[in-house]
Amino acid sequence: MSLSKFFVLSALHHKPMHGYEVVQTVDRTTKGCCSPTEGTVYPMLNEFEAGGYLSAHSEIVQGRERKIYALTDKGREAFQTAVEAWLEATDCIVAGKAAADALARSRKQSRS
Template sequence: MSLSKFFILCVLNQRPMHGYEIAKTVEDTTQGCCSPTPGALYPVLKEFEAGGYVTAHAESVGGRQRKVYTITDKGREAFQVAVKAWAEVGACVTAGSEGACDTSTCR
């Protein structure tokens, strides 16, 4: 799972959000390191919805319609798997920066 997809699931794991809020929260959470554009965000959300990782429902706010996305149990499971995988990557990067990366653990 890419980092941008990981961060999208990460923020949805906190609570349901609409697209702009997801993008803003990812940007804030990553201190600007990952800032998904609408052109990148919405195809991922559509992919997640088609795969059963999130659900979406329409909400009317101030006369405007927007989709609110909610992570599903399947999405939470995928997020937990990704947390473990990215933790392994982080450990390998840290070990590598210290000159002690065991390549057998860096898949």
């Protein structure tokens, strides 16, 4: 799962929201590291809805009709699976960095 899809599911894991709110939440929670546009988020939301990962209904929000998206049970399971996969990937990255740091220290010591 791409990181941007992960962040969208993560935002919706906290609460149901409309598409623009998802965009703002992802940008805010990632401190701008992932700043999806509405042009990328709405197709992703439609894809998730078509796949049964999200349900949607219309609500009036600030005087405008908005489509509110919520995770389904299938979406919550997919998010949990993604969390586990990203944690595993993060562990690999951290372990790789630790190994690279140790190798660099070893080479530096052998030159001294």
